[in-house]
Amino acid sequence: MTSSNKLLKIVFSISVLLLTIPMFGQHAVIDSTLHKKVQQRTDQIFDSLVKIRRDFHTYPELSDQEKRTSQQITAYLTSLGMEVHTNLGGYGVVGILKTNKKGKRIAWRADIDALSSNLPDVEGLQSRNEGVRHICGHDIHTTIGLGIANVLASLKDNLKGTIYFIFQPSEENLKGAKAMIDDGLFKLIDPDEIYALHIAPMQVGLIATRPELLFAEHKTIKVSYKNSSENQLVIAHTKKLLSGIQNIEPDSEFWDNRNLLDPTIGLGSPKTIYKDYLTVNKKFTISETDDQISIRTILNSSNRKKMESIIPMLKQDISSSKYAEKLIEVVYSSEYPTVFNNKELTSKTLNKLSDIYGNRHVNHLYGVVPDGRSDDFAYFQKRIPGVYFLLGGSNFEKGIISMPHSANFAVDENCIKFGVNAFSSLIVERLNN
Ligand SMILES: [Zn+2]
Ligand SMILES: [Zn+2]
Known part of the structure; x- marks a missing residue:
């Protein structure tokens, strides 16, 4: 393990x-x-x-x-x-x-x-x-x-x-x-x-x-664009998009590990708050080559279907933005079996x-x-x-x-x-x- x-x-x-x-x-x-x-x-x-x-x-x-x-x-x-x-x-x-x-x-x-x-x-x-x-x-x-x-x-x-x-x-x-x-x-x-x-x-x-x-699905998402003079704007836009995927409020009781034990909202309860979440790691990694720039972060989700829906949704969002022309791909990289x-x-x-x-x-x-x-x-x-x-x-x-x-x-x-x-x-x- x-x-x-x-x-x-x-x-x-x-x-x-x-x-x-x-x-x-x-x-x-x-x-x-x-x-x-x-x-x-x-x-x-x-x-x-x-x-x-x-x-x-x-x-x-x-x-x-x-x-x-x-x-x-x-x-x-x-x-x-x-x-x-x-x-x-x-x-x-x-x-x-x-x-x-x-x-x-x-x-x-x-x-x-x-x-x-x-x-x-x-x-x-x-x-x-x-x-x-x-x-x-x-x-x-x-x-x-x-x-x-x-x-x-x-x-x-x-x-x-x-x-x-x-x-x-x-x-x-x-x-x-x-x-x-x-x-x-x-x-x-x-x-x-x-x-x-x-x-x-x-x-x-x-x-x-x-x-x-049993454990959250854990994937690295990578969004890549053609290099341009607008890289900083592209990065800011993408970070904002990715952060927006998270469905848990920053001040939510979800983040307090003690709630995992709670009899009404913990893991063992049918009313658990841990069964429909997608979180986005706020630590983004930026990498740049001669012709492209990539933004990566880690997603965790309790729901495989939700995880699968993210890539088409992001592609859709980016293709309706002013950075559509620059987009190369949105993919999950370094996938581990779950x-x-x-x-x-x-x-x-x-x-x-x-x-x-x-x-x-x-x-x-x-x-x-x-x-x-x-x-x-x-x-x-x-x-x-x-x-x-x-x-x-x-x-x-x-x-x-x-x-x-x-x-x-x-x-x-x-x-x-x-x-x-x-x-x-x-x-x-x-x-x-
Ligand atoms: Zn082990
Ligand atoms: Zn083991």
Whole structure:
């Protein structure tokens, strides 16, 4: 996950709302026998999963260099009796679990790479690869992926359909998903649905997401003109036009991050003020070449359609201005993929998780976090309907805060148990019902 510090502060503040989440609800389950089996198997393998996670944590590998990690994954999936494919888009690994009955095909994706960091590990699990650390939680994602693979392999005879486990390298540089696709991933597998999670600084035992954009779409807009003696006027005019796109007043309550938590206007409320915004960064970048001048700034929006409407609207405005003749282009440059959850699947899966593990574990977010964040899982979602979940990894009582990319990143390893339970159960439901 690539994200800014500002965002992390925001996500952290969301999590403060959700301090006390009991671990497992005693709610009626849909197919209680199968979900009980999921829980029993998870309990059986939990200690071994913790060991695996600590091993990954101790030997983190940077994007494009996940050789050892992929070998461990391959060995584990092979030991489960799966068909395993390696070296896809770099060190990508795919495990295929076939049941004996025809049915849906579901993919689970975990990212496996780590980050550069020289700071000591707060969990006492010091990295043995100098300068590299798992401070985005991908060691947890990988472990949960293996745990789900183990649980579902053990229940194979009770399931129908096929489950694909995608272990993706190079998420931090946003290259791995595309590299796997370019390397023929979807010739090898043909999923109907795809899911992934990211550890978030919410309390352990909590899952959250929302339909469509989870984080604001974040794009750089570039307006270019032919160079002329009127450059200064052109710049002033364009800045004014761009600033005018923003639909949030400068003194609005939107800008106060504390409102993200507000029960009536915050992210968790149906009346949230964070679901229909487009903001314009007031920092404009001007660049000039021999024959053209460009004005750039960053737009953030909760609404993809709104974002798409901006370019035609600006072109229209400029072509009716006295600078029409000078305009070369209005484009989005440096676009990053944005996680975009399938609407129907989001509501179905969150409701299913609530049915199995209880409402208190599941948080439907109504607002879109007002800052850009990228995960190249977005490339898979462009091809296959999918949902990206946030999974709580923090334990505030114990001072454990799983803030991605922070030097003191830590997790409560119970999130492995909850993640394996919840998402194995979810896949069981998606396959069998
Ligand atoms: Zn990251
Ligand atoms: Zn990440």
